Amino acid sequence: MPALAPAFPWSALLPSSGPDVEEIRSHEEPGLDRARALDRFLSSVEKRAFRIARIALKHDEDALDAVQDAMLALARRYGARPSEEWRPLFYRILQNRIRDCQRRRMVRERLLAWLPTNLDEPQQDDALESVPDLRPEPADRLAADEAMRLLEHALTALPRRQQQAFMLRVFEGLDTAQTAVAMGCTEGSVKTHYSRAVHALREQLGAAW
Amino acid sequence: MVSSSYLETSFERRAQALFDRSVEQLDARTRSRLTQARSAAVEEAHKHAGLRRWVFRPAGALAAASLAALALVLWRAQEPQPLVTSADELEVVVGAESFEMLENVEFYAWLDQR
Numbered sequence: 001m002p003a004l005a006p007a008f009p010w011s012a013l014l015p016s017s018g019p020d021v022e023e024i025r026s027h028e029e030p031g032l033d034r035a036r037a038l039d040r041f042l043s044s045v046e047k048r049a050f051r052i053a054r055i056a057l058k059h060d061e062d063a064l065d066a067v068q069d070a071m072l073a074l075a076r077r078y079g080a081r082p083s084e085e086w087r088p089l090f091y092r093i094l095q096n097r098i099r100d101c102q103r104r105r106m107v108r109e110r111l112l113a114w115l116p117t118n119l120d121e122p123q124q125d126d127a128l129e130s131v132p133d134l135r136p137e138p139a140d141r142l143a144a145d146e147a148m149r150l151l152e153h154a155l156t157a158l159p160r161r162q163q164q165a166f167m168l169r170v171f172e173g174l175d176t177a178q179t180a181v182a183m184g185c186t187e188g189s190v191k192t193h194y195s196r197a198v199h200a201l202r203e204q205l206g207a208a209w
Numbered sequence: 210m211v212s213s214s215y216l217e218t219s220f221e222r223r224a225q226a227l228f229d230r231s232v233e234q235l236d237a238r239t240r241s242r243l244t245q246a247r248s249a250a251v252e253e254a255h256k257h258a259g260l261r262r263w264v265f266r267p268a269g270a271l272a273a274a275s276l277a278a279l280a281l282v283l284w285r286a287q288e289p290q291p292l293v294t295s296a297d298e299l300e301v302v303v304g305a306e307s308f309e310m311l312e313n314v315e316f317y318a319w320l321d322q323r
Contacts, residue, residue: 035255046243064242072249075251075254079254147223170225
């Protein structure tokens with residue numbers, strides 16, 4: 001904490017706005033400042049995190065739950081840690097939530113295989129989402145949608161660790177060290193998984209992609 | 210959008226561009242759910258920060274007080290012990306008879322030799 005005399009009303013000497021005021025206020029209210037920093041951080045990663053979870057889980061609600069759990073866990077456990085550490089920690093938590101969800105699904109599927117009737121409730125889709133979009137779409141937009149669909153399909157066919165390494169490196173832009181923290185492994189393992197993932201995706205998608 | 214300068218091949222850069230595009234196309238319902246989740250997390254962080262203040266500050270004060278008490282006890286233990294340690298000894302020292310004895314100490318010394 002910088003050495004500001006606590007009894008002296010520094011803010012009375014400053015204008016009511018501007019970066020200096022924000023700095024002084026941030027020292028006066030560290031809890032509030034951290035909450036704002038956390039809000040900014042989560043805002044910067046939430047959509048990408050959702051898409052990564054959605055690709056891994058292939059289910060909107062499960063992906064939203066995983067992201068929400070990861071946000072809460074980060075806030076509870078690591079909210080007081082330096083903000084530079086948040087990104088790899090957040091993705092590590094998210095990867096754990098994704099893995100937990102996949103395991104629960106496997107157990108549920110095994111249990112349901114023993115039952116005479118299928119008790120698994122189908123996902124309730126929003127009626128509006130099922131209405132076809134009849135607007136004409138430009139060819140390049142359709143081509144990009146199709147390319148992303150193929151990439152997602154190819155990614156889901158990869159082994160889990162290769163899939164994680166590719167998505168964290170390419171989609172989220174983590175460097176090798178941050179990816180290692182997020183995956184809970186060494187940087188050497190990250191390089192191996194990533195290299196294999198790129199090779200496998202290239203083969204699967206072919207030259208046309 | 211994430212910087213793509215570290216990506217080596219056009220394959221990787223294309224994959225990233227397609228992903229960025231798909232992120233931008235997220236529907237309003239999903240965006241709204243994510244905003245709600247974020248607000249809940251920030252609220253949680255604020256609550257935990259408050260809890261830490263209420264739990265750890267008194268705990269810190271208690272630890273400081275315990276340390277101060279311990280330091281005081283150790284300091285007192287190192288002080289030189291007083292020559293008179295009991296009430297009986299004090300009485301002997303301050304008693305009027307003792308002063309009389311001191312005045313006739315030569316007589317008592319002679320008596321002792323006899």
